[in-house]
Amino acid sequence: MTKATLAAACILILSFAIPSYGAQRKELDVPEQPGYVPTAEEEMLPAELRPQPVFFRTQEPPGTIIIHTAERFLYHVQGNDRAIRYGVGVGRIGFEWQGIHKISRKQEWPDWRPPPEMIERQPYLPRFMAGGPGNPLGARALYLGETIYRIHGTNQPKTIGYAMSSGCFRMINPDVISLYEKVPVGTRVIVRQTPKL
Amino acid sequence: METSHARIVAIITFLTMILTSLGTINVVKAGTLDEIRARGHLICGVNVGLLGFADQKEGKWEGFDVDFCRAVAVAVFGEDERVEYLPLSAEERFDALRDGKVDLLSRNSTWTLSRETRYGLTFAGVSYYDGQGFMVPRSSNLLSSLELGGNNVCVLKGTTSEANLPDYFVENNMKYETVALSTSTEAVAAYENEECQVITSDMSQLYAWRLQLSEPSEQVILPDAISKEPLGPVVRQDDPAWATFVKWVLFALINAEEMGISSDTIGEALVSNKPAIRRFLGIEGELGSDLGTANDWTVQVIKIVGNYGEIFDRNLGDGSSLGIARGMNQLWNLGGILYAPPYR
Numbered sequence: 001m002t003k004a005t006l007a008a009a010c011i012l013i014l015s016f017a018i019p020s021y022g023a024q025r026k027e028l029d030v031p032e033q034p035g036y037v038p039t040a041e042e043e044m045l046p047a048e049l050r051p052q053p054v055f056f057r058t059q060e061p062p063g064t065i066i067i068h069t070a071e072r073f074l075y076h077v078q079g080n081d082r083a084i085r086y087g088v089g090v091g092r093i094g095f096e097w098q099g100i101h102k103i104s105r106k107q108e109w110p111d112w113r114p115p116p117e118m119i120e121r122q123p124y125l126p127r128f129m130a131g132g133p134g135n136p137l138g139a140r141a142l143y144l145g146e147t148i149y150r151i152h153g154t155n156q157p158k159t160i161g162y163a164m165s166s167g168c169f170r171m172i173n174p175d176v177i178s179l180y181e182k183v184p185v186g187t188r189v190i191v192r193q194t195p196k197l
Numbered sequence: 198m199e200t201s202h203a204r205i206v207a208i209i210t211f212l213t214m215i216l217t218s219l220g221t222i223n224v225v226k227a228g229t230l231d232e233i234r235a236r237g238h239l240i241c242g243v244n245v246g247l248l249g250f251a252d253q254k255e256g257k258w259e260g261f262d263v264d265f266c267r268a269v270a271v272a273v274f275g276e277d278e279r280v281e282y283l284p285l286s287a288e289e290r291f292d293a294l295r296d297g298k299v300d301l302l303s304r305n306s307t308w309t310l311s312r313e314t315r316y317g318l319t320f321a322g323v324s325y326y327d328g329q330g331f332m333v334p335r336s337s338n339l340l341s342s343l344e345l346g347g348n349n350v351c352v353l354k355g356t357t358s359e360a361n362l363p364d365y366f367v368e369n370n371m372k373y374e375t376v377a378l379s380t381s382t383e384a385v386a387a388y389e390n391e392e393c394q395v396i397t398s399d400m401s402q403l404y405a406w407r408l409q410l411s412e413p414s415e416q417v418i419l420p421d422a423i424s425k426e427p428l429g430p431v432v433r434q435d436d437p438a439w440a441t442f443v444k445w446v447l448f449a450l451i452n453a454e455e456m457g458i459s460s461d462t463i464g465e466a467l468v469s470n471k472p473a474i475r476r477f478l479g480i481e482g483e484l485g486s487d488l489g490t491a492n493d494w495t496v497q498v499i500k501i502v503g504n505y506g507e508i509f510d511r512n513l514g515d516g517s518s519l520g521i522a523r524g525m526n527q528l529w530n531l532g533g534i535l536y537a538p539p540y541r
Binding site: 046047048052053054055056057058066068071075078080081082083084085192194195196197 | 455458471474515520531
């Protein structure tokens with residue numbers, strides 16, 4: 001598979017989602033909607049998922065990105081025990097991972113190439129979709145090291161706060177655009193999971 | 198020789214007196230845990246009514262502090278119904294505990310030196326790190342309380358919050374004007390009418406006030422705490438064994454979250470092969486029995502009440518109307534300062 005098809009695999013959406021740690025986020029049943037352009041109202045997330053400064057104590061230097069998969073939050077470390085917190089959508093069950101990577105590449109309005117497995121399941125999907133509004137990868141993509149994982153935008157704001165991707169982290173387009181401007185290539189990204197029983 | 202002999206006799210007599218008096222105390226006062234068992238229920242002192250912490254809904258107590266009472270009751274009896282809640286005002290709470298009207302005070306009380314020494318009390322730990330904070334309109338785009346210079350600040354008259362303001366603003370070379378109000382209602386109204394651009398109080402209070410505003414989601418509570426208000430459960434100093442018991446109920450709730458054991462995952466945890474988890478759930482070792490209760494008490498607590506994170510989310514966090522961020526109250530390894538000693 002090429003890098004592009006792997007990237008596309010990241011946005012696979014199945015018809016289930018695990019409830020969050022707090023168990024307050026319910027199940028979600030949404031197929032991907034290529035071509036769908038979200039309205040500004042849809043991109044008004046619930047208050048707790050919007051970007052906001054929070055208390056965050058860490059040994060990591062300012063600029064680092066820390067993603068708490070179980071919380072569905074991405075923290076951009078600011079120093080002085082503070083971080084800007086964003087709501088994200090995360091990998092569904094079986095697609096969780098953790099580790100430390102550096103942002104290896106940044107891409108505005110990435111193209112989308114659904115992989116063959118996905119086409120097989122959903123033959124109605126386009127074979128290729130150029131980057132732009134309505135593209136499921138959204139407005140920006142931050143590539144994580146040599147992995148197939150990305151932090152990217154989305155054309156489905158209602159998926160923020162849920163676990164349904166294939167390991168990628170999705171943000172609403174205004175948030176990913178804002179983060180994209182703040183983080184250079186080489187930024188450390190730490191992904192954390194819940195402890196294993 | 199004679200004098201030293203007399204001295205020895207005097208010392209022995211004195212020691213005997215001390216031992217006797219200690220014995221008397223022990224006889225008169227059975228351990229709190231035994232008293233609770235004999236009585237058949239725990240008596241827990243709570244707030245008369247504070248959203249998120251202790252509140253009556255359809256005659257049933259609920260809240261963060263109430264859930265701690267329930268956890269202690271489960272630790273003793275294996276059931277959470279065996280609690281008598283005694284609502285206590287701010288003035289009467291410590292006297293009530295000292296005088297033995299309650300076994301445990303779980304009532305958003307700040308841990309300070311004088312509260313332990315003056316009343317002979319012991320804080321069993323910190324269950325909620327509160328502190329004075331600031332709320333501003335989201336449209337102000339402020340990120341830090343160090344950016345608050347040049348604003349009018351609404352604050353309740355005669356509170357520590359008011360007293361802390363000059364300290365903080367002068368120290369950080371910021372100009373400000375105080376708008377002092379007598380009641381919460383007036384303070385919220387003044388902020389809503391834009392008589393001030395900033396409103397300050399303890400953060401938990403700010404979250405409750407935010408719900409009274411016309412557009413709660415358009416308000417931001419800045420992450421900085423400018424004072425320390427560590428809240429926690431309190432017991433009397435006269436029964437260290439009971440203090441230990443209460444302390445380890447709190448630590449167990451925090452440790453459970455750190456290990457990933459919740460009311461959802463308890464079934465999976467019970468078949469885990471990790472030694473720390475097996476020890477925690479009483480499958481191995483006798484830690485529960487050593488504490489003076491059922492060896493698997495933690496299993497019941499997690500099943501019935503949940504771990505710290507679940508209690509927080511349900512009463513104060515995303516699962517509640519308050520929507521308080523975990524912030525300082527997040528686990529130590531996830532960016533907060535919650536840290537419990539190991540259960541071993």
